[in-house]
Amino acid sequence: MSAASKPEIFSSACPHDCPSTCSLEVEKLGPQKIGRVRGAEDNSYTAGVICAKVARYAERTHHPDRLMHPLKRVGAKGEGKWERISWEEALDTVANKFLEQEKKLGPETVWPYYYAGTMGLVHRDGINRLRHVKKYAGQESTICINLARAGWKAGVGVYRGADPREMAKSDLVVIWGTNAVHTQINVMTHATRARKERGAKIVVIDPYRNATAIAADHHLMLKPGTDGALALGIMHILFRDGMADREYLEKYTRDFLEFEEHLQTKTPQWASDITGLTVAEITEVAHLIGKTPKTFLRLGYGFTRSRNGAVNMHAATCIAAVTGSWKHEGGGAFHTNGAIFHWDMSLIEGHDALDPKVRMLDQSRIGPVLTGDPQDLKDGPPITAMLIQNTNPMDVAPELAKVHAGFAREDLFVCVHEQFMTETAKMADIVLPATTFVEHDDIYQGGGQNHITLGRKVIEPLGECRSNHWVICELAKRLGAEHEGFQLTEIELIEKLLKSSGWPDVETFMQSKWVDAQVPFEEAHFLNGFGHEDGKFHFAADWSEVGRNFSGMPALPDHWDVIQKPDEQHPYRLVTAPARNFLNTSFTATPSSLKREKRPTVLLHPEDAKNIGVNQDDVVRMGNAQGSLLIHVDIFDGLQPGTVVVEGIWPNKHFIEKIGINLLVGADAAKPNGGAAFHDTAVWIKPN
Ligand SMILES: Nc1nc2c(c(=O)[nH]1)N[C@H]1C(S)=C(S)[C@@H](COP(=O)(O)OP(=O)(O)OC[C@H]3O[C@@H](n4cnc5c(=O)[nH]c(N)nc54)[C@H](O)[C@@H]3O)O[C@H]1N2
Ligand SMILES: Nc1nc2c(c(=O)[nH]1)N[C@H]1C(S)=C(S)[C@@H](COP(=O)(O)OP(=O)(O)OC[C@H]3O[C@@H](n4cnc5c(=O)[nH]c(N)nc54)[C@H](O)[C@@H]3O)O[C@H]1N2
Ligand code: SF4
Ligand SMILES: [Mo]
Numbered sequence: 041m042s043a044a045s046k047p048e049i050f051s052s053a054c055p056h057d058c059p060s061t062c063s064l065e066v067e068k069l070g071p072q073k074i075g076r077v078r079g080a081e082d083n084s085y086t087a088g089v090i091c092a093k094v095a096r097y098a099e100r101t102h103h104p105d106r107l108m109h110p111l112k113r114v115g116a117k118g119e120g121k122w123e124r125i126s127w128e129e130a131l132d133t134v135a136n137k138f139l140e141q142e143k144k145l146g147p148e149t150v151w152p153y154y155y156a157g158t159m160g161l162v163h164r165d166g167i168n169r170l171r172h173v174k175k176y177a178g179q180e181s182t183i184c185i186n187l188a189r190a191g192w193k194a195g196v197g198v199y200r201g202a203d204p205r206e207m208a209k210s211d212l213v214v215i216w217g218t219n220a221v222h223t224q225i226n227v228m229t230h231a232t233r234a235r236k237e238r239g240a241k242i243v244v245i246d247p248y249r250n251a252t253a254i255a256a257d258h259h260l261m262l263k264p265g266t267d268g269a270l271a272l273g274i275m276h277i278l279f280r281d282g283m284a285d286r287e288y289l290e291k292y293t294r295d296f297l298e299f300e301e302h303l304q305t306k307t308p309q310w311a312s313d314i315t316g317l318t319v320a321e322i323t324e325v326a327h328l329i330g331k332t333p334k335t336f337l338r339l340g341y342g343f344t345r346s347r348n349g350a351v352n353m354h355a356a357t358c359i360a361a362v363t364g365s366w367k368h369e370g371g372g373a374f375h376t377n378g379a380i381f382h383w384d385m386s387l388i389e390g391h392d393a394l395d396p397k398v399r400m401l402d403q404s405r406i407g408p409v410l411t412g413d414p415q416d417l418k419d420g421p422p423i424t425a426m427l428i429q430n431t432n433p434m435d436v437a438p439e440l441a442k443v444h445a446g447f448a449r450e451d452l453f454v455c456v457h458e459q460f461m462t463e464t465a466k467m468a469d470i471v472l473p474a475t476t477f478v479e480h481d482d483i484y485q486g487g488g489q490n491h492i493t494l495g496r497k498v499i500e501p502l503g504e505c506r507s508n509h510w511v512i513c514e515l516a517k518r519l520g521a522e523h524e525g526f527q528l529t530e531i532e533l534i535e536k537l538l539k540s541s542g543w544p545d546v547e548t549f550m551q552s553k554w555v556d557a558q559v560p561f562e563e564a565h566f567l568n569g570f571g572h573e574d575g576k577f578h579f580a581a582d583w584s585e586v587g588r589n590f591s592g593m594p595a596l597p598d599h600w601d602v603i604q605k606p607d608e609q610h611p612y613r614l615v616t617a618p619a620r621n622f623l624n625t626s627f628t629a630t631p632s633s634l635k636r637e638k639r640p641t642v643l644l645h646p647e648d649a650k651n652i653g654v655n656q657d658d659v660v661r662m663g664n665a666q667g668s669l670l671i672h673v674d675i676f677d678g679l680q681p682g683t684v685v686v687e688g689i690w691p692n693k694h695f696i697e698k699i700g701i702n703l704l705v706g707a708d709a710a711k712p713n714g715g716a717a718f719h720d721t722a723v724w725i726k727p728n
Contacts, residue, residue, distance in 0.1 A: 047075050051553040052495040054094050055477035056623050057156040057184075059376070059488025060224040062086045062094070063554055066478055066498050074098050074478050074499055083554060085205055085489040089229045093621055099630050100476065101502070105460055107473035108503030117448055118467050127504065127514075130470050134455045135518030137469075138174075138425050141453070145421040147175040148399055153406070155183060157430030157626065160482025160495060161388060161537065162530050163508035167429050169390035170512050173521040177423065178400040182714035183437070185376070186587075188344040190712050191353025192375045194581035195361070198571025199379040202336065202372035203558050204489050208233040209370035210336035212328060214243045216356055217267065218340020221251035222620040224488055227338055228255065234370075241332075243325055245270065245343070247615055247719075248643065248685045249678025258325060262315040263680055264615050264719055265346035269599035271355035273311025274326040275362050276303045283330030288364030292570065292577055295596075299358075299579040302596045314599050316680045329363060334370035342617065346720035347710050348600035354581050355597035361577040366565045379571075380557050381485045381492060384540040388533060390523050404716040405707050407439040410446020425453045427515070429474070429508050432625045434463040435691050435700055438716040439707035441667055444699075457511055460629050463691050473505045480507040481530040483537065483549075490558040494534070494549035509533070587712025603720050604706070610664055610722035612648065612684045616701050617719070619688030628691050640694055640701070641674040643685040644725070649675050652725055659696065659728040664721065667703045670696040670728055684725070 047067040054062045063083035067075030077097045079090035110130035115121025125133075141149050152171045158164050171178065189199060207213050207230035220227035232255070234240035244256035245267065253259040262270055278284050279300055289296040308319040308326075315322070329335050337360055344353045357373055365371035386392065399418040401409050408416040410423060417423075437443045447454065447467040456468040465471045478498040485492050501507075506514075509530050516526040525533065535546050544555060562568050569575025579597070583590035594600055606613050618624075621633035628634070642662060644654070654660055658673045662684075671686065679685060692700040702718075710717050 050496055050498040051080065052477065052498065053484040053493035054090065055158040055160050055482065055484065055495065056094070056626060057159055058224055058623060059486070060086070060226045061159065061484050061486035061489060061491070061493065062090045062226065063491065063493050064090065064094070068498050072499050072502055074101055080553070083491065084556070085226060085486065085491060087226070087229050089226060091225045093623065093627050093630070093633055096632060099632060100627065101478055103460070103629060105629055106502060106505075107458055107461060107471060108505065109473055110504065111471040113469045117450070120466060122471070127506070130472060131514050131518060134427065134470055135515055137453045138519060141425045145424060148177045149421045149423060150174070150176040150425045151179070151401060151423045152176055152427045153179060153403070153431065153433070154429045155181065155403070155431035158477060158482070158508070159484055160477065161383065161385070161485070162482045162533050163480065164430060165385060165389050166509050166512050166525070167427070169388060169523055169525045170516055170521060172390040172393040172395070173516070173523050174519060175395055175398050178398050180400050180402045180714060182402055182404045182709070183716060184341065186713050186715035187349035187710055188341050188353050188375060190350040190586040191344060192339070192357060193586045194350070194354045194583060195357040195578050196566070196571055197578070200377050200559065200564065201374035202366070203564050204338070204374050205230060206370050207231050207336050207338065208237070209334065210234050211238060211240045211334040211370065212243065212332040212336070213240060214245065214329070214335065214337045215252055215256070216245045216337060216339045217343025218338065219246065219250045219252050219342065219618060220338070220340070221255060222618050223340075226489070228252070241328065243328065247679060247683050248617070250617065251620065253678070258328070260317055260321060260325060261678070261680060262317050264613055264683060265348060265603035266315040266599060267343045267352040268348060268355040268597060269311045269314035270317065270322065271352070271359055272303060272306035272597060272599065273308050273315070273322045274329065274359060276306045276311070277308060277323055277326035278330050278362050279303055281327070281330065284362050285364030288367065289362070292366070292566070293361050294574065294576040294578050295580040299596055329359065333365060334368045335360070335363065335365045336370060337373035339373060339375045342719060345716070345718040347602045347604070347717045349710060349715070349717065350712060351594060351598065351600040358579060358597055361579070367567070369561065372565050376487050377490055378487065380490065380559050382541055383485070384537065387525050387536055387540070390525055393523065402709060402714055404438060404714060405709065406433050406437050407442025407446060407707055410449065410452065411442045424451055426455065428454065428456045428464060432462040432464045434467060435625045436689055436702065437707070438702050438705040438718070439666060440692070440700060440702040442707070457508065462625065463693065472511060473503060475501045475505045475507045479505060480509070481534065483534045490556055491554040492543060492557055493554040494546070583712045589709065589714070590712040593711055604722040606682055606722050610724050612682055612723050612725055614662070614704065614721040614723050615683065615685045615719040616689070616705065617685055617687050622688050625689050625691055637688055639672060640686060640688065640690040641672045642725075643674050643676040643679060645679055645681040645683070646675055646677055647681045648684070649673065652727060654727050660725050661728050662704070662723050662725045664704050664723050666706070667699070669699055669701070669703055684723070
């Protein structure tokens with residue numbers, strides 16, 4: 041290719057709900073056409089590596105099924121009959137309906153509903169400005185991070201930790217309850233660098249031999265929901281065998297003597313009985329941790345998606361405090377970096393208009409909310425109107441039967457703003473076409489790393505696609521909602537956000553592409569004190585500090601036995617782990633992802649398959665009190681008998697009976713502050 045015809049390269053960030061938040065280079069092939077997407081070589085976390093699904097992003101942006109213009113439902117709900125309408129008509133219809141319902145039942149009958157389909161701060165969170173100004177019903181965003189964060193905060197006191205790039209300088213990387221090869225490939229970049237350059241070992245703690253476990257030196261294949269017991273067993277050994285750092289414990293932690301006493305009965309045998317691991321396996325890894333000062337705990341989300349998930353996260357964080365590995369570069373622990381970015385979201389979210397008296401509804405309990413559970417509705421009016429951006433609850437929310445019944449209600453008006461005709465969009469009255477990240481400006485923070493990256497608009501919006509910000513501002517006009525944020529462009533909002541949050545201006549970002557927000561070593565490793573007021577790591581958790589619903593939670597780490605344990609009626613425990621080629625339900629429309637993932641399957645241990653009386657590729661019926669579904673069998677020996685795994689949140693339509701895996705997952709709010717226990721479901725399985 042001659043220099044003249046080389047495509048222009050734009051710097052951006054991956055907008056998807058992934059801890060990696062890769063810095064990207066996007067080829068522009070024409071005013072409305074992108075080419076290849078690559079990971080930025082010169083970004084120290086991305087280091088030129090991105091996942092395959094985003095490398096082929098042109099397939100998603102230029103997909104023939106992209107929504108290109110507003111649609112109005114003309115058939116029955118969910119039937120899929122649409123008529124093309126103008127933006128003017130679409131926005132007027134939505135606004136009129138919202139005003140009409142507000143007049144009848146008050147503003148809290150309208151529920152703007154969103155999540156992190158884009159992680160851009162302007163286009164993800166702007167919907168809250170409209171909510172607050174109009175006093176619409178609030179959303180407690182519980183579906184993903186609450187359990188993990190509660191557990192981290194209880195011990196460490198603040199949402200940050202060791203620099204994730206330090207994994208490359210570690211001698212032992214413990215990848216705990218995150219399938220990094222699928223969900224955040226860059227963890228592997230840094231962990232394998234440590235292995236190559238310094239012979240570091242990698243330990244994976246996960247109920248099944250997933251792609252990350254295959255890449256590890258040691259795999260602890262425990263029963264799901266038993267990580268607290270494993271952590272305690274490990275720490276029992278650390279104290280027993282003189283591997284606890286008493287000087288560190290004295291200086292930096294609280295309640296450690298009480299904790300040491302508590303550990304007396306948490307023997308390796310006790311841990312083995314609960315986790316299903318052998319005493320030898322637990323001891324080997326405990327000694328590895330105890331002997332390796334530079335042990336880096338990379339704590340994921342997966343092991344917190346159980347009813348005892350917050351307690352288990354807290355227990356895991358305790359290990360780094362017992363060994364004092366925080367003292368070393370390449371040591372310590374990391375879960376998320378939320379706190380280092382210190383965003384001032386007041387303008388984007390309209391905090392000045394926030395009224396604390398307005399009811400808050402639990403995002404994860406959208407099924408009970410829409411089917412009118414009075415407790416979920418806080419004894420207020422029913423939800424009769426919704427605007428949905430960046431999420432697909434018809435597939436991803438728990439207790440799907442109720443979610444589906446809710447969206448089928450004739451008296452519920454729904455507007456979905458989407459890039460694709462998702463199963464939620466299909467239930468809408470009005471569907472609005474949304475831009476993808478290459479068609480709008482936004483700014484992104486790395487939850488699993490340390491950069492703030494500007495994502496510039498690369499191409500003009502396709503068809504009649506419009507950004508979330510544009511839609512919110514147009515609706516605000518029609519709804520009589522007034523706020524400075526509705527008058528500004530995306531870039532103006534970003535400029536003000538950066539200024540009030542203490543970051544360089546847009547022009548600087550245009551030059552430097554990103555800013556490294558990492559805090560200094562002493563702060564990241566809490567050598568000046570942990571996040572609590574007393575500056576100590578807390579072995580005894582004060583759960584009332586992190587959530588309202590904490591009754592019964594053990595203060596000291598333990599195996600908190602509130603999970604759905606297998607019983608005679610439900611002998612198997614189901615984990616609904618992420619698929620490599622889907623990201624939640626994003627990419628479930630792209631042919632290359634579908635081709636690689638094939639179809640929904642349940643991974644079944646050969647012994648279990650024998651007991652049930654089924655073979656490879658047979659269909660089984662799997663169920664619990666919430667319902668049952670049909671699914672193909674994949675026989676797999678990389679899990680304990682009794683554990684079963686279904687990878688991917690496949691849209692309902694891919695299942696034999698057109699209802700997806702979340703039919704079986706409970707929506708009960710996990711303690712202490714809500715969240716769905718996606719990997720904590722006891723089920724029965726029968727031959728079909
Ligand atoms: N390819 C791909 N990437 C994704 C996503 C995706 O769906 N696909 N989802 C994105 C989102 S929204 C998020 S929040 C992140 C989440 O990413 P992760 O932190 O990786 O969390 P999970 O996806 O919940 O599950 C990861 C692993 O946890 C394991 N697990 C389940 N229960 C337990 C347990 O009790 N103990 C232990 N030790 N392990 C357990 C599962 O078997 C699975 O291998 O990934 C993001 N990235
Ligand atoms: N069984 C099971 N269920 C789960 C999980 C699990 O592990 N197992 N994980 C849970 C977790 S951690 C999460 S976070 C949720 C996530 O569930 P969702 O929030 O539904 O996930 P995404 O696929 O990330 O994004 C949803 C939609 O956002 C749209 N979107 C992307 N960018 C934009 C934009 O700029 N504008 C607009 N208007 N739309 C946009 C995409 O097209 C996509 O359809 O699922 C949860 N559900
Ligand atoms: S690894 Fe995650 S952040 Fe990076 S490109 Fe893939 S989905 Fe995006
Ligand atoms: Mo998530």
